[in-house]
Amino acid sequence: MLQFIKEGLRDRNGQYFAIVAAVMLVAPLIFWKLDLPFAANAMLLCLMFSIMAMAWNLLEGYTGQLSFGHAVFFGVGAYTTMILMLYYRVTPWVGIFVGGLVAALVGLALGVPLFRLRSHWFALATIAVGEIFKLIFISWDYVGGSAGLQSPIVPEEQKLYYLQYAGSYVYIYLALGLLGLELLIMYPLVKSRIGYYLQAIREDEDAAMSLGINPFKYKMVAMFFSALFTGIGGGIYTVRFRFVDPFAVFDLISVSVYITIAGILGGIYSFIGPIVGSFVFVPISEYVRVYIVSRFPRFYGLHVFVLGVILLAISLLAPEGIMGWLEKKGYLRKREETGEVRKE
Amino acid sequence: MERYICKAADTIRSKVVALVRRRGLSKSLLAAIVVIVVIIVAAAVLMMQGGGGAVKEVKVGVVLPLSGKLAETGADLKRGLEFAVEEINKAGGIKSLGGAKIVLVFGDSAGKPETGAAEAERLITEEKVVAMLGSYQSAVTKTVSEVCERYHVPMLNPESTSPTLTARGYKWFFRTTPHDEMFAKQHVDFVNWLNKKYGNQIKKIAIIHEDTEWGTATAKAWQKYFSEAGYQIVKVVSYHAATITSMDSEIDTLKAANPDLVLVASYVQDAILFVQTAKQRDFNPKAILAQDAGFINPSYVKQVGKDGFYIFSREVFNWDLGQKIPKLKEVNDRYKAKYGVDLNGNSARDYTGAWVLYYALEEAGKKASPANLEEFRKAIRDALASLNIPGDKLIMPWKGVKFDSNGQNTLGQGIVVQMMDDGKYHTVFPEEFATAEPVFPMPKWSERG
Numbered sequence: 006m007l008q009f010i011k012e013g014l015r016d017r018n019g020q021y022f023a024i025v026a027a028v029m030l031v032a033p034l035i036f037w038k039l040d041l042p043f044a045a046n047a048m049l050l051c052l053m054f055s056i057m058a059m060a061w062n063l064l065e066g067y068t069g070q071l072s073f074g075h076a077v078f079f080g081v082g083a084y085t086t087m088i089l090m091l092y093y094r095v096t097p098w099v100g101i102f103v104g105g106l107v108a109a110l111v112g113l114a115l116g117v118p119l120f121r122l123r124s125h126w127f128a129l130a131t132i133a134v135g136e137i138f139k140l141i142f143i144s145w146d147y148v149g150g151s152a153g154l155q156s157p158i159v160p161e162e163q164k165l166y167y168l169q170y171a172g173s174y175v176y177i178y179l180a181l182g183l184l185g186l187e188l189l190i191m192y193p194l195v196k197s198r199i200g201y202y203l204q205a206i207r208e209d210e211d212a213a214m215s216l217g218i219n220p221f222k223y224k225m226v227a228m229f230f231s232a233l234f235t236g237i238g239g240g241i242y243t244v245r246f247r248f249v250d251p252f253a254v255f256d257l258i259s260v261s262v263y264i265t266i267a268g269i270l271g272g273i274y275s276f277i278g279p280i281v282g283s284f285v286f287v288p289i290s291e292y293v294r295v296y297i298v299s300r301f302p303r304f305y306g307l308h309v310f311v312l313g314v315i316l317l318a319i320s321l322l323a324p325e326g327i328m329g330w331l332e333k334k335g336y337l338r339k340r341e342e343t344g345e346v347r348k349e
Numbered sequence: 350m351e352r353y354i355c356k357a358a359d360t361i362r363s364k365v366v367a368l369v370r371r372r373g374l375s376k377s378l379l380a381a382i383v384v385i386v387v388i389i390v391a392a393a394v395l396m397m398q399g400g401g402g403a404v405k406e407v408k409v410g411v412v413l414p415l416s417g418k419l420a421e422t423g424a425d426l427k428r429g430l431e432f433a434v435e436e437i438n439k440a441g442g443i444k445s446l447g448g449a450k451i452v453l454v455f456g457d458s459a460g461k462p463e464t465g466a467a468e469a470e471r472l473i474t475e476e477k478v479v480a481m482l483g484s485y486q487s488a489v490t491k492t493v494s495e496v497c498e499r500y501h502v503p504m505l506n507p508e509s510t511s512p513t514l515t516a517r518g519y520k521w522f523f524r525t526t527p528h529d530e531m532f533a534k535q536h537v538d539f540v541n542w543l544n545k546k547y548g549n550q551i552k553k554i555a556i557i558h559e560d561t562e563w564g565t566a567t568a569k570a571w572q573k574y575f576s577e578a579g580y581q582i583v584k585v586v587s588y589h590a591a592t593i594t595s596m597d598s599e600i601d602t603l604k605a606a607n608p609d610l611v612l613v614a615s616y617v618q619d620a621i622l623f624v625q626t627a628k629q630r631d632f633n634p635k636a637i638l639a640q641d642a643g644f645i646n647p648s649y650v651k652q653v654g655k656d657g658f659y660i661f662s663r664e665v666f667n668w669d670l671g672q673k674i675p676k677l678k679e680v681n682d683r684y685k686a687k688y689g690v691d692l693n694g695n696s697a698r699d700y701t702g703a704w705v706l707y708y709a710l711e712e713a714g715k716k717a718s719p720a721n722l723e724e725f726r727k728a729i730r731d732a733l734a735s736l737n738i739p740g741d742k743l744i745m746p747w748k749g750v751k752f753d754s755n756g757q758n759t760l761g762q763g764i765v766v767q768m769m770d771d772g773k774y775h776t777v778f779p780e781e782f783a784t785a786e787p788v789f790p791m792p793k794w795s796e797r798g
Contacts, residue, residue, distance in 0.1 A: 011356075020364055043471040144560060144589075151562040152513065153462075155491050158498060171499045172470060246463045248492045253462050294464075295471070298415055298457045308457075309416055 033177040042172045047291045049173040049245065051284045052180035053238050056187055058267040058279030060234035065265075066273035067195060068227045069207030070120075074131030075235050076260035077115070077138045078108040082236025083254045084142070086243040087154050090167065097168045101183075101240030108236025109229050116228040120221055123210070132257065139255035153250025168244045176245045183241065184280075187234050194230065195276060203227055235264075263290075270319060272326025281327050289315055404719050406452045407443060407710060409434075410472030412465050412483040412493050415457040419485065422695060426485060426508065427455065428688055429696030433703035443707070445714030451707065454478055458489045465489035469496040479710075479719055480505065480729050482702055485695075487511035487562075494522045501723070503709075503730040507702025508695060512566065515757040523733045523752050525705055526698050527761040529563065529640075532663050533570035536638060537578045539661075539765045539778050540610065543636070547789055550635055553583045555608035557599060557615075557623070559590035564614040567640050571612050583608050590619045596626040604632045611636075617643040624653045624660070628794050635790035636661060638765075645694075645766075645774065657768050659791035664766045666694035667776050669784045670746055677744040692744075701745050709733045746782045 013019035036045040057075065064070045085104035089095035095103070115134060122130050143151045159167045170176070194200060202223045205213040210220050243249055254260065263286070271282020290312050297308035323330035331337045411430060414423040434451050442448040454476045456468030465484055472478045473496070481497050481504040484490045490509040497504040498519050505523050506514065512530045515522070527535075544551055556571055558564035564587070572582055584606035586599050596619070603611060611634045615623055620643030627637075639662040643649055650657065668691060671678035680700070681692050692700065712732035717724040738750040740760070748760040766774035767787055775785035 014360055017364070020360070040474050042474045043467065046467040046470065150565070152511065152566075153488060153491075155495065155517075157517065158495065171496075172474075173467075242463065246466050246492055247495060248462050248466075248488070250462065250488050252488065256461075259459075259461060294416075294457055294459070295468075298455060 029181055030178075033174045037172075037174045043291075043295065045173040045177060047288050049177050049180055049241075050291065051287045052177065052184055053241050054264065054267045054283035054287050055280040056180065056184050056241075057235045057238040057264050058271070058283050059184075059187060059191060059277075060231045060238070061264045062268045062273055062279045063191065063195070063203075063227050064231045065268060066275075066278070067200065067203040067207060068224055069210075070224060070227070071124075071128045071265075072131045072231075073128055073257070073261045073265060074115075074133075074135040075231075075264050076135045076255045076257065078112055078232040078235035079239040079242070079260050079264075080138060080142065080249075080251070080254035081111050082108040082239025083243045083249045084148055084154075084239075085236070086240040087156065087249050088148065090243070091154055091156055096166050097240065097244045101237055101244070104240040104243075105233045105236040108239065109233040112228045112232025113225060116225050120224045120228075132261075135255060135257055135261055139251050142251035142255060149250070151251060153248060153253070155248045169247065173245065176241065179244070180241055183237055187237075191230070191234075192276065199223060199226060266316065270316075270326060272328030272330075275326070275328035278326055278328040285319075285327060286316075404446050404449045406450045407446065407719055408452050408454050408476055408478045409706065410454050410456065410469065410476060410478035410481045412456045412458050412468045412472070412481065412489065414460040414485055414489070415455065417460040419460050422485065423457075425693065425695050426483075426699045429692070429699035430482060430703045432684055432687065432696075433700045433707075437704070437707050443710050443714050445711050446719070449714075449719075451703075451710070453482075458484055458486075458493075460486060460489070462488045462492040466492040466496050469493045470500075473497070473500050473502050477722060478502070479722065479725055480706060482507065482699075482706060485509060487514060490514060494519060497521050501730075502726050503733055505702055505706045505709075505733065507705075508698045511562065512570075515755040517755075519756060521730055523756040523758075525702050525750055525758045525761060526665065527763055528757065529567050530570045531761070532640065532763050533567060534574050535763050535765075536571065536612065536640075536663060537574045539638070539663075540575075540580070541578065542778060542780075543787065543789060546787075550790065551609040552581060553606070553608045554580050554610050554612060555584040555586070555603050555606050555634075556582065556612045557586045557588070557603060558613070559615055559619055560587045561590070563642070564590075567614045568612075575612075588619065590616045593619055593622065596622045597630065600626045600630045600632050603634075604630060609635045610638060613637060613639040613644070615639065615643045617646045617649050620644050620646075620649050621652050624656050628656050631794050633791075633793045637791070639663070641665070641694075641763075650768075650772070654772070655797070658770055658772075658797075659767060659788050661765055661767045661777070661787070662774065663763045664694065664774070664776075665763055666692070666697045666745065667764060667766050667774055669773075669776055670764075670782060672784055673776075673782045674744060674746065676741070680744050697744060701743055704743075705736070705738065705750050706733075708738060709736055712736070746776075746779075 014023060032048060033045060057079065061072060061075050064072050082104035085107045086097050086100040089100040089103060090097055119127060119130055142148055148154065159169055164170060202218050205218055206220045206223060214220055239254065242254065267283040267286045268279045269282070270286050271280065272278030293311050294308045297311060301307055413426050414420060415427070430453060434453055438450045442450045454472055456472050458465035458468060469481060472481065481493065481502055483506065484493045485508055487509045490506055491514065494504050498521050501521060503521050503523065505525065507525050509524065510526060510528045512528045515524055515528065540551055554575055556568050558568040568585060568587070572585065576582055584603055586602055588599055613623060637660045639660060641663050644660065644662040645664060671681055684692050709729050709732040713725060713728035717728035719725045734752060736750060736752065740747055740749045743750070746764050747762055750758050751760050753759050764776050764782055765778040767777050769775050769785060777783050777785055777787040
């Protein structure tokens, strides 16, 4: 193990990774010491969206299937974790992963009809699926209907079992661990034969098929992992906020579209692009909201406008995403070395 | 182990030095690092300021939907709170704390439960508020109050009506407004009163409701309380408000059951559809009693016009209450002079909420000082729990404010209004607030001009 770390640190990417990881591990402690719950919450949201945007990008960036329906997997993961915890007293330590798996199974089930559609028709269908799930959960009494579910406050000695802590500090480490797990699974996946098949499908589905790749099969593989980690993101939401309702977790804008923005902002043709995108997008949207509302209380809603302008500016200046822009300016090595196909 | 860490640190340091020495990257990278460090330090310094010194102001946190679909409502609620605080501060602030002023610190929930919770945490730990107010939507109030309960911060909720909020056994949560179940009970009182007055004409009741949490819970409460009171429920019909385009079959079903009274829980568009279809199908119950919401919306009033006459609705507040509550008239005149609009059910309830919290702050100030935040918050909680405000100190049509062990105000009540032929709603019940005699039974569609 130590040998592995030593090897890793010789490489420049490895060193960057070590620095970033160290900052991430220390930051929550600083927030906690200085009593900065808002910064901590923003960091947690960054990590949550990193996990989900990266999962989303396996479908969009690698496979070329643009989804606006990832709220479905997020919501299913969140609800599964909550129901297991509330009705069956299953610890979220297990529930989060079960939630991910259930979301992945839902993803496979949805994949069968959805992958019959291509390009924008697929994207439109995912929007519809998201709204359908919202309506189902609104009228389903077992999951609390439109009132949603809230977990009660547990006594001190059960805190660890039910993962209930004030603030975001503890959850940041949980999210970091899960993001690490995702990296460990996703990186080998996209570097494997499957990763190249997916990119072949993205570039030209018919050509890929003529080479003997079964697009449906590999799209389903991508869907499985994409839904799995989005569902895990939903589990983090549940343990952090201890409340789920259909309007919050199946929301088209604040879940599905935000994931998409984070992914596209960071750069979809880059493995870590969605993480970078999340760490840029989420803090901007959070801080703009808080500071505009408290500085200019008369102009409520102004922050949405400011956020829109910032996003517009970034998309005009760096249409290829932040990672693409950095690359163009020469701050990053060209993609050939990382083996990914460049789409012009 | 140490050896490896030292080595790793060495490598990192040498690499950073090498990176900085290289031309091109160095300047921009250094500049970026400097900027980031400056921002962090500046932020930290700004955060550090604030505390210390004698108590000149007491901060109260407010989480409301200030953006998103409910921004308009949020702005209304905000005005009600700000107006109350302005009056309190003008009148000398919190006297038991040497005239300390109340300062409201706002957080925007954007209508989302998770954002509301995060905002509550920020207000509690960064802004160090002594108490919380808000948050309108029941879903947001659920998460905000959960945060308050965890951090031991008293929360006063003036305007969320889901009954579940005060069924959770929270110790730090207080609600001044009556909730949906209390309103349903009051409907029974009203119908009993009508029967007494007009000779037992109402026996058979039908219910029609939209199917979200609010409509479903209301219908359940109606069934429970009306059958307990000995009425016969002849039909219950539900529909989905977001997608309904025709109510023909719903009205026909109701008509076939031939009820004396129809209870309605609807939002705006479906309320309009209900009235229009009832007219088309010549459906003539002796009375229609609605549960506020769609039926009091200005666009409903405008669109149904004459057809909406003689329909009863439960309300929390009405424009004509000023005739019966002198204090309300005074407040409303000043409010209108400042903002150009009348108080409504939302702004009046939040105005009242701010005053109730002020009474508790005044009590708490006698026992503790805001310098010790934890103790002061506890003192506010205790003050709220033992508060007893008589009705004549309020602008609401309530008997007063007194909380039970779940934090629910037991002295609150709604009113029943009826739209008369001037196209306005008039208060008809309870009698002490009534400005008009009810028209009962309502005239048949064929007899109307």
